[in-house]
Amino acid sequence: MQNRDMDYLKARARQVREGIVRAIGVNNKGHLGGSMSSADLVTALYFYKMRHWPDDPSNPDRDRFIFSKGHSVLAQYAALALCGYFPLQALPSTKKLGSFLQGHPERDRTPGVEANTGSLGQGLSIGLGMALTGRLDSRDYRVYVILGDAELAEGQIWEAVTAAAFYRVANLVAIVDHNKLQATGVISEMYDVGEIGRKFAAFGWRVLETDGHDLASIADALDAADENTGQPVMILAHTVKGKGVSFAENEPSFHNGALTAEQYEQALGEIVSGWGEGNEK
Amino acid sequence: MDGVKEMKSKACPRETYGRALLKAAEEDRRIVALDADLSGSTMSCYVRRSYPARYFEMGIGEQNMVATAVGLALSGKIPFVHSFSMFVTGRAFEQVRQSVALPKANVKLVGSSYGFSDFGDGATHQTVEDVAIMRAIPNMTILSPMDPGEVEEAVRLARAIEGPVYLRISRSEMEFLPKEIPGKSMLEPSLMAKGEDITVFANGLMTAEALLARETLLEEGISARVVNVSCLKPLPKEMILRWTGDVEAVITIEEHSVIGGLGSAVLEATALEPKPTFVIGIDDAFGQSAWSHRELLEHYGLTAAAICRAARALLKRG
Incomplete structure (x- = not known):
């Protein structure tokens, strides 16, 4: 880990996106949009930042990653498979009856998954509990929680934000995947929680900001989060829902949509060729 | 409750509970306690006073409290989560279902003042449905002690059971009751x-x-x-x-x-x-x-x- 070779990380991010599309398959609904918007964040965590051991997934010193916006778990499944937690060939079995890859993350079923999430609003609290254990046990692991921007409408998020600041857990890092879309439309037109960064700052968090598709910028933000100021850290990551697949970008219908055979091939083709890379806003 | 006081044969179960939890915390460093501003009623205050670093005051926020306990449990602690029975099963129902029961997290939900035992506070603070709610959730163990002796036993069992437990504690005094033929533990009738x-x-x-x-x-x-x-x-x-x-x-x-x-x-x-x-x-x-x-x-x-x-x-x- 801590590999700052950007060509390596970009290649990994493409593989994660490819894995997302393969996990969705043809004619089955899947959460393409949110998985794609989180793909670079997840890549940076698993292939750059986090201390983890795929052959020893319960090592007590591992960094923890909780995908609070659990519907985007396809990005995590792809990253876990690429790390060797389970075979890449398993990805297309996602959501098949009996599969160890469920529609939302389940820790009992999938190696490397830390918590059951997807009922939105609960992951940050779970991360807080893990961060408190780390402090009680004098372990130096960090806990990373990816939240959705629309998820911030859940009241429990703000209970956890308050509690984390009160307990001064500096080993807790929330990353808000700010893709500006909710399941049913554009956040600014539907239900806008307002200025996310200012709200977290007002609650006592240290706030960092990054382009959520620029891997160097994400790596910088994750490194900056290491500094212990006695505060929890929130990284506001500006992202594009559906990032990397032309017909899905900023398209609410691909929050949870099915791909035709043609769309599936087009998506894989665009990802492999790196369509849209480098035109981050 | 009101009748003749036979001091030796009765005890206040929440007092018994608080002492039993403190004893368990003394014996097992993995035990931590969380409360939502009711530690003086649930009697988690004994752990709060004796082991302040292992007590987490979560404010009046039961949903965050339950899910925080999940994080503590999934990283090796044995959290005992306290509130009134109504709020730990009702306000935090979905956290209990999704984050505690589904992954079989080793969280102990302690519901104090169940039934009508919080008589003065009225319907908002009394439970008529806590067992129905908890029984419907897979992976849940439900303990409802009949006397102070069983309250102590319930704390020992909750600690020993790997997985979610819902423990009901009454606010009213209970008599110590002898058993004709005890079950192997209070897990059996x-x-x-x-x-x-x-x-x-x-x-x-x-x-x-x-x-x-x-x-x-x-x-x-x-x-x-x-x-x-x-x-x-x-x-x-x-x-x-x-x-x-x-x-x-x-x-x-x-x-x-x-x-x-x-x-x-x-x-x-x-x-x-x-x-x-x-x-x-x-x-x-x-x-x-x-x-x-x-x-x-x-x-x-x-x-x-x-x-x-x-x-x-x-x-x-x-």
Whole structure:
């Protein structure tokens, strides 16, 4: 880990996106949009930042990653498979009856998954509990929680934000995947929680900001989060829902949509060729 | 509650609970306590005072408290989460279902002041449905102690069980009750008193009522067996059928709605080998304020007298 070779990380991010599309398959609904918007964040965590051991997934010193916006778990499944937690060939079995890859993350079923999430609003609290254990046990692991921007409408998020600041857990890092879309439309037109960064700052968090598709910028933000100021850290990551697949970008219908055979091939083709890379806003 | 005070034979279960949790915390460093601004009522305050680093005051935010406990449990702690029974099962229901029960997180949910025992605060703070809610959730163990001795045992069991436990603690004094034939632990029903005509299943404070009713019925020539069921889940049906096969009729009594609690559990167990059964509980109604717990139990018919009436009706006597 801590590999700052950007060509390596970009290649990994493409593989994660490819894995997302393969996990969705043809004619089955899947959460393409949110998985794609989180793909670079997840890549940076698993292939750059986090201390983890795929052959020893319960090592007590591992960094923890909780995908609070659990519907985007396809990005995590792809990253876990690429790390060797389970075979890449398993990805297309996602959501098949009996599969160890469920529609939302389940820790009992999938190696490397830390918590059951997807009922939105609960992951940050779970991360807080893990961060408190780390402090009680004098372990130096960090806990990373990816939240959705629309998820911030859940009241429990703000209970956890308050509690984390009160307990001064500096080993807790929330990353808000700010893709500006909710399941049913554009956040600014539907239900806008307002200025996310200012709200977290007002609650006592240290706030960092990054382009959520620029891997160097994400790596910088994750490194900056290491500094212990006695505060929890929130990284506001500006992202594009559906990032990397032309017909899905900023398209609410691909929050949870099915791909035709043609769309599936087009998506894989665009990802492999790196369509849209480098035109981050 | 009100009658003659026999100091040696009664105790306040939440006091007993607080001491038992402190003892467990002394023995096991993995134990931590969380509370939502009720530590003086739930008695998690003993851990708060003795082990401040292992006590987490979570403010009045039960949902965050339960999910934070999940994070503590998934990283190796044994969190005991405290609030009133209503809020830990109701306000945080979805956190309990999704984050505690589904991954079998080793979280102990301690619901204090269940039933009508928080008599003055009224319906908002009383529970009629906590067992029904918790019974419907897979992977949950439900413990409802009948006396202070079982409160201590419940803390030991909750610590030993790997997985979610919901423990109900009454706010009212409880008598120490001797068992005729104890189960292997409070996870198994216990025979409290022998009888041949009818079996009365009870738990919590209602077990003492059932024993009182048995005395009255005995004078009338009715022999009532009393079986205490402190573990409402898991409750294998053989453990119920063992006590119903040889009697004419069955009564259940609980400080809970007639829907979804002990009565339902007994009827589910006896469905294929049915007996005429009378389920005594709160009849699908909310509680209300009163000046004592006893008044509410009498108002809602949760008494020895109600058991006697049911027994006479079932056996067509009197």
